[in-house]
Amino acid sequence: MVMLHMHTDVGAGSRRPSEPEIWAALSEVPDPEMPIVNLVELGIVRAAAWEGDVLAVTITPTFAACPAYEVIGSSIRQRLQAAGVPQVEVRVQHSPAWTTEWMTEAARSKLQAAGLAPPPRHQGDLIQVLMEPVACPRCGSHNTTLQNNFGTTPCRMIYTCVDCKEPFEMFKPL
Template sequence: MVMSKPAATRPSEAEIWEALSQVPDPEMPFVNLVEMGIVRELGWQGGRLQVTITPTFAACPAYEVMQAEILAALAALGLAGAEVLVSHNPPWTSEWISAEARQKLKDAGLAPPPRHQGDLLGVLMDPVPCPRCGSEQTSLRNSFGTTPCRMIYTCNDCKEPFEMFKPL
C-alpha cells in the first residue's frame, strides 16, 4: 500500500517543478527535462502525484531512463509512489524547447532546432548557423545522426562538423 502524505505536508507545486528542473536529459545532461518541454503537467490522484510527460522522438532510447530519473527526483522530495503518465496529445514539438535551453544547446556545440511554426520542410531549407563560429556557410552531411533527434552538418568556414537538434 502506498502511504500518501497529508496535503499540508506535501511539497508545493513550485518545489516539485524546481526538483524536476534538476533532472537532466539523459543524452544531453546540459539541459533538463522541464526546459526541453518533456514534463508537461502535474496532478494529484487520490493523494498520489501524477507527472505527465510527452516523449520527444518515438524511438528515443533515453525515454525509460527519463521516467526512472523523474521518479527518483520525486522520491527524494518524499513523494514515493508518484506516477509518470505518457501523453502524445498534443505530440511533442521542438517549439516547446525554452529560450534558455536553446542557448545551452548552442553553448554545448549543438545547433538548436529552428523555430518552424508547423512548416518543417520549409525551415529545413534555411541555412543553419554554425554553433561555434556563427557562419551560415554550412552544409548538411546527414539527415540522421548519433541519436534520433540529431542531424549532422559541416561548417564550410571553421571546417568543424556539428550536430543540429532536429526541428520536429
C-alpha cells in the same frame, strides 16, 4: 458502486511538497542524452497532478522511438521521491505530439553553448525551415552543408561548417 476511500497516514512533520517545489525538483532532472538541459526546459513534462497520495507526472517523448524515456521515467521518480513525494506515477502521452517549439530559450542557449545547434523556430512549416541555412554553433558562419539527416541520436542531424571545417550536430526541428 461502492467507493473505497483509502487513508494513508502521513507521518507527523512530513508534508506534501508544494507545486513550485515539485516543478523545481523536476527542473533538476537532466535529459539523459543531453544532460546540459533539463526535462522541463526541454518541454517534455506536460503535467504534474495529485491523485490522492500519488503524484501523476505526464511526459511526452521527443521522438516516438526515443530510447531514453524509460530512463527519464525512473529519474523523475527518484528525484521526486527525494523531494518528499510518497508515490510517483509517470505516464507517457503521445498527443499532442512534442515539438521543438516547446523548448525554452534557456535550453536553446545551453545547446548552442555546448556546440549543438538548437532547432530553428518553424511555426509548423518544417519543409521551409529545413531549406534555410544553419548557423555553425562554433563560428557563427552560415556557410554550412548538410552531411546527414540522421545523427548520433534520433533527434539530431549532422552538418559541416565550410568555414571552420568542423562537423556539428543540430537538434532536428520537429
